Amino acid sequence: MKLSELPHRTAATVESVDDHTPxxxxxxRLRELGFVSGERVxxxxxxxxxxxPLLVQIGYTRFALRRSEAARVRVSVLENPA
Incomplete structure (x- = not known):
């Protein structure tokens, strides 16, 4: 699932960030901001x-992302968020 498709207030983990070009x-920049595999988002x-824009929280930091930027981040929904 893409981060741009994630329902509001649903915990997920980052799987990857898609590169559109070399x-x-x-x-x-998304990876530098903390969108790396295993991070909660x-x-x-x-x-x-x-x-x-979308207000996205990764760790304890919040970012405003365009939907096109959020669509580059692949996530998986957490089954039992803690």
Whole structure:
């Protein structure tokens, strides 16, 4: 599942970040921000116009991501979030 498709307030873990091109700067930046395999992630809210941007929490940090950026992050839903 893509992060952009994750329902609000649903805990998930990052599986990977998809590169669209070689040396993809957006994918690299997402990884630098902490979107790496195994990290817990959650969509907290969405903006009022066309649900843009998404407010995403990874660890204790929150980021505003465009849906196109969030669509690069592959996640799996946690069965028993703690």
């Amino acid at each position: 040396n993809d700067t957006i994918a690299r 959650e969509v907290m809210a969405a903006g009022p116009v066309a649900a843009e």
